[in-house]
Amino acid sequence: xxxxxxxxxxxxxxxxxxxxxxxxxxxxxxxxxxxxxxxxxxxxxxxxxxxxxxxxxxxxxxxxxxxxxxxxxxxxxxxxxxxxxxxxxxxxxxxxxxxxxxxxxxxxxxxxxxxxxxxxxxxxxxxxxxxxxxxxxxxxxxxxxxxxxxxxxxxxxxxxxxxxxxxxxxxxxxxxxxxxxxxxxxxxxxxxxxxxxxxxxxxxxxxxxxxxxxxxxxxxxxxxxxxxxxxxxxxxxxxxxxxxxxxxxxxxxxxxxxxxxxxxxxxxxxxxxxxxxxxxxxxxxxxxxxxxxxxxxxxxxxxxxxxxxxxxxxxx
Numbered sequence: 445x446x447x448x449x450x451x452x453x454x455x456x457x458x459x460x461x462x463x464x465x466x467x468x469x470x471x472x473x474x475x476x477x478x479x480x481x482x483x484x485x486x487x488x489x490x491x492x493x494x495x496x497x498x499x500x501x502x503x504x505x506x507x508x509x510x511x512x513x514x515x516x517x518x519x520x521x522x523x524x525x526x527x528x529x530x531x532x533x534x535x536x537x538x539x540x541x542x543x544x545x546x547x548x549x550x551x552x553x554x555x556x557x558x559x560x561x562x563x564x565x566x567x568x569x570x571x572x573x574x575x576x577x578x579x580x581x582x583x584x585x586x587x588x589x590x591x592x593x594x595x596x597x598x599x600x601x602x603x604x605x606x607x608x609x610x611x612x613x614x615x616x617x618x619x620x621x622x623x624x625x626x627x628x629x630x631x632x633x634x635x636x637x638x639x640x641x642x643x644x645x646x647x648x649x650x651x652x653x654x655x656x657x658x659x660x661x662x663x664x665x666x667x668x669x670x671x672x673x674x675x676x677x678x679x680x681x682x683x684x685x686x687x688x689x690x691x692x693x694x695x696x697x698x699x700x701x702x703x704x705x706x707x708x709x710x711x712x713x714x715x716x717x718x719x720x721x722x723x724x725x726x727x728x729x730x731x732x733x734x735x736x737x738x739x740x741x742x743x744x745x746x747x748x749x750x751x752x753x754x755x756x757x758x759x760x
Contacts, residue, residue, distance in 0.1 A: 454580065486623065490744040492691040499735040512730060517721045519546030519699075519733055526737040527699050531682075535674050538704050545716045546728035549696040550659045550685035554581050556700060557655055557681055558615065559719040560712070562587040566614035571600060575623050575657070587614070598625040600633045602640060609644045609652070616641065619657040620670045628664060631671040638677035645679070651707050654680040659698075662689040662743055665750040678705030686736075691744045697732035 468482040503511075518524065524541040531539040547553035558568070564586035570578055572591035582589040592608045595601050609616075618637075620629040641652050656673040661684065664670055673680045685698035702712055720727070727733075 450583070486688070486693075488688060488691040488693060488744065490691050490748055493739075493742045493744065495738065495742050496690060496692070496735065499738045500731065503731065503734060511734070515727050515730060515733075516717075517727050518544070518717045519728055520730075523733045523736050524699075526740075527701065530740070531674075531701055535672065537674060539701065540704070542713050543702050543704060543709075545700040545713075545720055546733055547683070547698050547700050547720060548725045548728050549687060549693070549698045550657055550683050551577065551581070552696065552723075552725050552728075553683035553685070553698050553700045554578075554617075554655070554657060555584060555723060556716055556719045556725070557683060558582060558585040558587060559723055560715040561653060562614055565612065567610070567612040568615045568617060569605070569608055569613055570617040570619070571598075571622070573598075573624055574617075575619060578617060588612075598622065598627045600629055600637055602633075602636055605637060605640055609641070611648045611650075613644070613648075613652055615653050615655055617655050617657055618673055619660075621660040621664060623660065628668055629671045631669075631675065634671035634673055634676040638673070638680075641677055641679075651679045653706075656680065656682045658682050658684045659688055663746055663749060665746070665753065674701075674703055678703050679707060681706070686732075686739075689743050690739065692732070695729060695732045697728055697736065699728075 465482065465485045465487075468480055472480045472482075521541060523546055524544045527544045527546075528539040528541045531537065531544075545553075545556070547556055558581055562568070562582070562585045566587050568578070568582045568587050568589050569592055570589065571594050573594075574591065579589040590608060590613075593601055593604045605616075616637075618629065618634065620634075621627065622629070638654060641654060645652050654673045654677040658670075661670055672682075674682055680703045682701045683698065684701070685693075686695075687693035687698070700716055702709065702716070706712055
């Protein structure tokens with residue numbers, strides 16, 4: 445059968461989380477949804493905020509000529525301007541629309557980033573445990589995923605990173621709040637990691653890009669705040685998705701944002717846009733891009749998730 449050997453091997457170690465999800469769907473069809481409790485995929489239980497439905501209804505009730513045509517591969521200017529303005533307010537950094545690329549969710553965004561940055565044999569480091577698809581994403585683009593151990597409380601282990609960083613390291617992926625552990629990396633810990641990376645950059649003679657998978661960034665409780673790689677290292681990129689904060693995982697809408705201080709800023713911008721196109725994403729979904737500028741401050745009710753967390757904690 446004409447199947448790529450690499451993918452044939454990958455099938456044998458396919459994500460057990462996805463397999464559990466599919467088995468759950470099968471069991472629900474047999475026994476009914478109320479009798480099967482699915483703890484596999486991070487599929488939001490909350491519906492999107494009402495403003496999402498309102499804006500979609502308004503858009504489709506007043507169709508504009510050309511609204512479904514091709515657009516610039518990086519996304520609509522108004523949407524990118526909105527994202528850049530939000531990032532400016534959040535970080536104090538001088539983001540421009542050109543520093544952003546609208547992407548098809550965080551998975552699509554991470555693949556675009558790796559396509560843009562990796563050469564064959566380059567290494568991608570990430571703390572363990574980690575989101576299992578990172579390995580496949582790195583392999584897709586000739587990279588090699590290497591994991592870095594964490595502390596007993598799953599926090600970043602700077603000594604382990606000091607050992608793991610090497611001349612082949614091109615990307616470090618940080619996911620905070622972390623999937624699957626749920627821990628939050630503080631700004632202090634990310635600042636320390638950024639300082640270590642800058643030391644290694646001088647030693648190795650090339651940039652090491654700190655990439656944030658920020659999909660859970662807004663789902664924090666107890667007054668805590670997640671650290672931001674954009675404030676810890678100038679050679680950094682944020683990949684964000686609205687799958688969780690707006691409850692839109694099936695709509696595949698997110699963005700890539702490069703730090704204004706990244707080396708070869710204009711070249712990185714252009715290569716990200718090219719990667720978005722040649723990977724076949726072409727552009728992020730148009731309807732979701734059009735409503736995003738109206739989502740300022742919108743979010744699912746995070747307190748519902750906090751209540752569930754608290755109940756699990758009490759049971760344990």
